[in-house]
Amino acid sequence: EVPGEFIVLFLFLSIQTFNTTNVTKLCPGAQCTFAFYGGESLYHKYIFIFQLANAFVFLWLVNFAIALGQCTLAGAFASYYWASRKPADIPLWPLFSSFGRAIRYHTGSLAFGALILAIVQLIRVILEYLDHKLKGTQNSFTRFLLCCLKCCFWCLERFLKFINRNAYIMIAIYGKNFCTSAKEAFFLLMRNVVRIPVFAQEAPALNYYWVPLLTVIIGSYLVAHGFFSVYAMCVDTLFLCFCKLRKEKYYFVFQTHSSMHA
Incomplete structure (x- = not known):
């Protein structure tokens, strides 16, 4: 353990060295501060805010990585669906081509979608923290409000x-911004709401989490989850492409019928 006298001497010499340099002339607002245990510095005073900022950036990056993966898969599946002549019109490397388009053209849209989701998740983290702090309180109304x-x-x-x-799927297909893609995907699904349960049944999810936990095979869970995520993304992409194609065909038939009776 370092004696206290050496620490005081080190701080004194550091301050004297700082005062004798030309740092204050180059940066008039510069100050020499030290971080003490017990919350003496600005870092310790606002450490909770810094932790929230770190958690927010972590959630944002995780959601952005997930969004990038979903957009890449959607672009690869859509390139297969919309190919007129298969396999001649399909790109040689559809996955890498879709990844390049997502990185080059859709980074802002993906980051914006991840930002919205990260904000909501951060609020949930704060609510969980408050619930942990107020767990021993006797105020029933506060606990009820927090639960709601x-x-x-x-x-x-x-x-x-x-x-x-679904917005990432529309972004991968048409290349529009996030808000426009989200609106078009939402209304497209609402017009085909009857077909959603049928496609949802064809994309199974890994619901029985106790199986890999009881058998202690974490690797099998990760492989199965990754496989079904790709499979579900494929089904969702093809479903939106089908709905969009059906809408365009209906519009073409309606226009032809109107021109014939005009």
């Missing part, structure tokens, strides 16, 4: 994940 907020933001997160997923 947690439920509402959980539903909001699920809804945003659904919107973002």
